[in-house]
Amino acid sequence: MKIERLSQDKIRIFLTFDDLLERGIQKEDMWREIPKVNELFSEMMDQAHSELGFEASGPLAVEVFALPAQGMVVIVTRGKLNVHADDSIHEDDESDEDVYEMEVTLEQSDMVMYAFRDFEDVIAVAKQLSQSELTDDGRLFSYNGKYIMAIDPSSIDPSRHNALIALLAEFGEATSVTEAVLEEYGKVIMDEGAVRQLCQYFSY
Known part of the structure; x- marks a missing residue:
């Protein structure tokens, strides 16, 4: 708790x-x-x-x-x-x-939503998600000084949900903010394929 x-x-x-x-x-x-x-x-x-x-x-x-x-x-x-x-x-x-x-x-909420304080953490979790073949999808927002990754769990193999959550929790924290709030008050950084794009743009 x-x-x-x-x-x-x-x-x-x-x-x-x-x-x-x-x-x-x-x-x-x-x-x-x-x-x-x-x-x-x-x-x-x-x-x-x-x-x-x-x-x-x-x-x-x-x-x-x-x-x-x-x-x-x-x-x-x-x-x-x-x-x-x-x-x-x-x-x-x-x-x-x-x-x-x-x-x-x-x-x-049907969406898995995690907040990250630093962009470096967003890049790191994206690389881990991709390397683990958990997902290449996701949406990335900026809201209240944090970066929010939204992932639709229906695109993930149900047997791997826990692995996805464990990895996200290693770098960020669960947030109760909804997609509707993010779209209205936040800023869309990557509207689709966020994990894939982050890995492409930050391949160092």
């Missing part, structure tokens, strides 16, 4: 599938009101408080992004909630100290 602060009232939590399996939680459970998920959320909030000083007070908006093969990203925003009875989760009201009002939304 990895937690980072995005702003004063917003944090991002990255959960690997191993994190979920250790707690007996399936991906589909993340938007169900069950004790194991409530316990996981409490654990996440405790860790956010101890690591970042983030107080989970008042209403919380929770966005859950399911990422193929690498895990889930949970965005928690404090103080922004439009309560809908059908999709909010309430902890036991008798325990006032641990009451969270949450509105949970789930989005599933």
